[in-house]
Amino acid sequence: MNASKKSHCKIVDCTIRDGGLVNNWDFSVEFVQHLYNSLNEAGVEYMEIGYKNSPKLLKGAEDAGPWRFLDDDFLRKVIPQKLNTKLSALVDIGRVDENDILPREESMLDLIRVACYIQDVPKALELVNVFNSRGYETTLNIMALSNVMENQLLEAFELIEASVVDVVYVVDSYGSLDPNDFNYLVSKFQKYLPSKRLGVHTHNNMQLAFANTLISVEKGVEFLDASVYGMGRAAGNCPTELLVAHLKNTKYNVRPVLDMIEKHMITLREKEEWGYIIPYMITGMLDEHPRSAMALRNSDDKDKSVDFYDKLTTPEVLHSK
Amino acid sequence: MNASKKSHCKIVDCTIRDGGLVNNWDFSVEFVQHLYNSLNEAGVEYMEIGYKNSPKLLKGAEDAGPWRFLDDDFLRKVIPQKLNTKLSALVDIGRVDENDILPREESMLDLIRVACYIQDVPKALELVNVFNSRGYETTLNIMALSNVMENQLLEAFELIEASVVDVVYVVDSYGSLDPNDFNYLVSKFQKYLPSKRLGVHTHNNMQLAFANTLISVEKGVEFLDASVYGMGRAAGNCPTELLVAHLKNTKYNVRPVLDMIEKHMITLREKEEWGYIIPYMITGMLDEHPRSAMALRNSDDKDKSVDFYDKLTTPEVLHSK
Numbered sequence: 255m256n257a258s259k260k261s262h263c264k265i266v267d268c269t270i271r272d273g274g275l276v277n278n279w280d281f282s283v284e285f286v287q288h289l290y291n292s293l294n295e296a297g298v299e300y301m302e303i304g305y306k307n308s309p310k311l312l313k314g315a316e317d318a319g320p321w322r323f324l325d326d327d328f329l330r331k332v333i334p335q336k337l338n339t340k341l342s343a344l345v346d347i348g349r350v351d352e353n354d355i356l357p358r359e360e361s362m363l364d365l366i367r368v369a370c371y372i373q374d375v376p377k378a379l380e381l382v383n384v385f386n387s388r389g390y391e392t393t394l395n396i397m398a399l400s401n402v403m404e405n406q407l408l409e410a411f412e413l414i415e416a417s418v419v420d421v422v423y424v425v426d427s428y429g430s431l432d433p434n435d436f437n438y439l440v441s442k443f444q445k446y447l448p449s450k451r452l453g454v455h456t457h458n459n460m461q462l463a464f465a466n467t468l469i470s471v472e473k474g475v476e477f478l479d480a481s482v483y484g485m486g487r488a489a490g491n492c493p494t495e496l497l498v499a500h501l502k503n504t505k506y507n508v509r510p511v512l513d514m515i516e517k518h519m520i521t522l523r524e525k526e527e528w529g530y531i532i533p534y535m536i537t538g539m540l541d542e543h544p545r546s547a548m549a550l551r552n553s554d555d556k557d558k559s560v561d562f563y564d565k566l567t568t569p570e571v572l573h574s575k
Numbered sequence: 576m577n578a579s580k581k582s583h584c585k586i587v588d589c590t591i592r593d594g595g596l597v598n599n600w601d602f603s604v605e606f607v608q609h610l611y612n613s614l615n616e617a618g619v620e621y622m623e624i625g626y627k628n629s630p631k632l633l634k635g636a637e638d639a640g641p642w643r644f645l646d647d648d649f650l651r652k653v654i655p656q657k658l659n660t661k662l663s664a665l666v667d668i669g670r671v672d673e674n675d676i677l678p679r680e681e682s683m684l685d686l687i688r689v690a691c692y693i694q695d696v697p698k699a700l701e702l703v704n705v706f707n708s709r710g711y712e713t714t715l716n717i718m719a720l721s722n723v724m725e726n727q728l729l730e731a732f733e734l735i736e737a738s739v740v741d742v743v744y745v746v747d748s749y750g751s752l753d754p755n756d757f758n759y760l761v762s763k764f765q766k767y768l769p770s771k772r773l774g775v776h777t778h779n780n781m782q783l784a785f786a787n788t789l790i791s792v793e794k795g796v797e798f799l800d801a802s803v804y805g806m807g808r809a810a811g812n813c814p815t816e817l818l819v820a821h822l823k824n825t826k827y828n829v830r831p832v833l834d835m836i837e838k839h840m841i842t843l844r845e846k847e848e849w850g851y852i853i854p855y856m857i858t859g860m861l862d863e864h865p866r867s868a869m870a871l872r873n874s875d876d877k878d879k880s881v882d883f884y885d886k887l888t889t890p891e892v893l894h895s896k
Contacts, residue, residue, distance in 0.1 A: 432821065433754070433786060434793075460817055461779070465754060465786030472755075495853070496781055499860045500753065508860070512881050515853055520878050530851075532816075532836055539820045539829070557841050560834050 263471055263501055264299040266365075266453070266479050267494050270321050271302040271344050273485035277526045279304065279319030283332055285518055286321070289482065294337040295510035296498050300365060302479075303329070306343035308351035329362040340364035344395075345381065347374045352381070358389030367393040369425075372402045375410040379417045386418045393453060393477065395423040399439060400430050400541050411446035421451045421477050426466065429459025429489050429534070430541035433469040440473045453477030456492050458484055459538025461530055463492040464500075471501070482511060483519040485526075488544035489534040527551065532559040540566055584792055584822055585620040587686075587774070587800050588815050591642050592623040592665050594806035598847045600625065600640030604653055606839055607642070610803065615658040616831035617819050621686060623800075624650070627664035629672035650683040661685035665716075666702065668695045673702070679710030688714040690746075693723045696731040700738045707739045714774060714798065716744040720760060721751050721862050732767035742772045742798050747787065750780025750810050750855070751862035754790040761794045774798030777813050779805055780859025782851055784813040785821075792822070803832060804840040806847075809865035810855040848872065853880040861887055 269289060270281055286303065293301050304321030312323075320328055324343050333341070342365035358364070366385040370378035375396065382392045394414060396402075414422055424439050431439070436454065443452055454470040456463040456479070467478050480497050484490035495515065499508040523529075533547035536559060550562050590610060591602055607624065614622050625642030633644075641649055645664050654662070663686035679685070687706040691699040696717070703713045715735060717723075735743055745760050752760070757775065764773055775791040777784040777800070788799050801818050805811035816836065820829040844850075854868035857880060871883050 432789060458782070460821065461782055461785045461814070464782045468753060493782070495856065499856070500781065509881065509884060512853065512857075512884055516878055516880050532833065535816065535820070536833075557837055559837050560830065563830060563833055 262474070262476050263497075264477050265494065265497055266300040266302055266342060266477055267293050267298050267481060268302045268455075268479050268491060269481040269485050269494070271304050271342075272479075272481055272487060272491060273528075274304065274319065274321050275487035276485060276528050277319075277522075278317065279321040281319060281321060286332055288518065289514055290333055290337070290339065292482075292510040292514040293494075294339040296494075296507050297505040298339055298494065298498065300340045300342045302342040302344060302365075302367070303332075304343055306345050306354065306363070306366065307349040308354055311349045311351060324363075326356055326361055326363075333362060336362070342367060344369055346370075347377050347381070350381065352384050355385060355388060361390075363390065365391040365393065367395055367423075369395040369397055371397055372399075372406050372410055375413055379413055379419065382417060382419045386420075391421075392419050393421040393423055394419045395425050395453075395455060397425045398427040398543075399425060400428055400435075407442070408446065411443075415447050415449060419450065421453050422447055423453040423455055423477070423479075424470070424475075425455040426457055428541055428543060429457030429463070429538035431456075431466060432460070432462055433465055436466045436469050437473065440470055440475055444474070451476050453479065455479040457486070457489050457538070458491065458530060459489040459534045459544070463490070464496045467492045467497065468500070483515050483523065485519065485522070485528055488528065488548060489530060489538065490528040532557075533562055536563050536566065542566065583795070583797050584818075585798050586815065586818055587621040587623055587663060587798055588614050588619050588802060589623045589776075589800050589812060590802040590806050590815070592625050592663075593800075593808060593812060594802055594849075595625065595640065595642050596808035597806060597849050598640075598843075599638065600642040602640060602642060607653055609839065610835055611654055611658070611660065613803075613831040613835040614815075615660040617815075617828050618826040619660055619815065619819065621661045621663045623663040623665060623686075623688070624653075625664055627666050627675065627684070627687065628670040629675055632670045632672060645684075647677055647682055654683060657683070663688060665690055667691075668698050668702070671702065673705050676706060676709060682711075684711065686712040686714065688716055688744075690716040690718055692718055693720075693727050693731055696734055700734055700740065703738060703740045707741075712742075713740050714742040714744055715740045716746050716774075716776060718746045719748040719864075720746060721749055721756075728763070729767065732764075736768050736770060740771065742774050743768055744774040744776055744798065744800075745791070745796075746776040747778055749862055749864060750778030750784070750859035752777075752787060753781070753783055754786055757787045757790050758794065761791055761796055765795070772797050774800065776800040778807070778810050778859070779812065779851060780810040780855045780865070784811070785817045788813045788818065789821070804836050804844065806840065806843070806849055809849065809869055810851060810859065811849040853878075854883055857884050857887065863887065 304324045368378045452475045456466045480494040481491040484493040495511045498506045625645045689699045777787045801815040802812045805814040816832040819827045
């Protein structure tokens with residue numbers, strides 16, 4: 255019905271990278287290959303196939319699946335034939351070894367995205383410079399924007415606007431933002447970053463991930479993060495199938511995404527948990543990191559959401575924020 | 576974050592009435608009493624406690640729970656003490672016996688809502704007249720608006736504007752509408768029904784029920800249908816807990832709704848199914864009644880959504896619509 259016919263959008267499917275936060279990146283090669291082929295047939299522009307952090311710089315993660323520390327030789331075996339869908343990887347400040355990053359012409363990756371908190375924007379832009387000079391498309395993903403003060407943001411905008419980064423992301427890390435908030439933030443980013451393209455990464459704590467993405471599309475945002483069946487940490491992300499179905503671009507086709515869901519995601523969701531679950535709704539409404547809710551969900555008290563709500567809203571806890 | 580502080584809203588919790596479509600109204604008296612007390616403590620203005628249809632006019636429903644055919648004597652036992660939350664019942668055209676409707680001063684009910692398709696608006700308004708003359712608040716809920724032609728709607732508006740009905744509802748029966756559609760429909764209703772108050776009833780097939788409700792609030796819509804944990808037929812409704820948490824009206828308190836979810840809804844959801852489920856997403860995106868998806872979910876092929884999608888999108892099926 256009356257859907258946006260914007261053809262400027264590019265979907266970045268984060269099922270493996272963000273979904274890996276749910277299952278410790280325990281995806282089989284067959285799963286990832288099926289996803290890549292499905293996304294390609296669906297017309298999805300990018301697949302974020304994991305993190306490009308270095309295992310040397312992230313201790314205690316030795317048991318994680320290979321998508322947490324992408325290796326170029328391994329990737330070439332997984333995807334022997336690149337199709338239309340480009341490949342992306344995310345890196346975190348302080349966890350990536352620049353020496354691991356091949357020049358783009360020798361790499362399977364097209365896009366490298368740098369995630370950081372507001373105070374690390376200068377460091378993030380140094381990394382962006384390195385990846386840009388090696389030929390990659392780059393994005394800067396500023397996390398936890400709901401907790402950033404205006405003056406910090408304006409300082410960061412100056413640095414970003416002067417940088418070589420291609421795309422700047424509005425990231426609703428806690429799933430606490432509503433369509434009005436996205437409207438406001440996207441307008442602000444557009445005002446202060448006139449030379450940059452914009453992206454959004456939403457979370458579904460309050461069942462607003464898809465709606466917040468749609469409002470951003472209306473405002474001209476180009477890069478839309480999503481994941482199949484919404485798989486992602488805690489409440490998860492904007493579902494890829496909804497974007498592909500609703501953005502009435504003739505290049506998109508929802509059928510291959512439905513196939514991926516039928517073949518893999520339904521059974522995966524029976525084993526692993528993500529989505530609209532009350533403790534995540536509570537951290538979203540309180541504008542908090544979901545870690546306390548994740549701990550609750552891993553305990554015997556996982557459905558005791560009234561106690562959980564009381565703890566998070568007692569004056570002692572509020573004052574220690 | 577930055578939530579609407581509109582104080583004009585009234586939440587109509589439909590958990591028993593619409594949720595009854597899921598479990599054949601098999602709610603215990605204790606469940607309904609706990610819900611009533613929870614909604615009252617939460618500050619919710621109305622509880623729709625069931626249908627006021629007549630069992631004589633609806634054959635084959637003898638096994639339904641008592642909330643399908645509300646009886647005044649029974650209601651007085653369930654809710655011996657009315658609190659601030661008012662009680663509502665829905666009636667369907669042709670299924671209500673006017674002789675069953677007591678004068679309001681002898682009844683537990685405050686609000687009677689009449690649901691109808693566009694062609695039955697004249698009959699619905701006759702019923703509205705009867706209920707109005709007996710002292711009740713009344714609403715007219717026009718279903719399946721996504722399949723209504725402009726000329727039909729304009730004709731209906733003339734009758735409605737001239738009638739005594741208090742509130743007119745925009746109902747997204749198939750969960751196929753997005754925020755732009757609600758924006759458009761609410762504007763149209765406001766233009767042609769300047770003397771009426773408006774309401775919305777949304778469905779969550781595309782995870783847009785809450786967002787569509789919020790956009791309607793922004794535009795001045797007053798009556799917001801919702802249900803606890805989203806319980807309702809097929810993809811379900813806008814969750815009451817999200818409205819109570821997000822509409823930053825000081826009269827609302829989410830804690831009693833969380834308590835209702837913890838005590839009753841989590842276990843109920845394990846037995847009964849509603850919510851964002853792929854076949855319902857498919858009927859939503861195709862702007863269809865969910866009955867085909869409900870049949871699929873009751874079959875052995877419940878997760879075969881690719882076949883289901885193919886069937887609904889073959890030319891033969893499309894041409895027979």
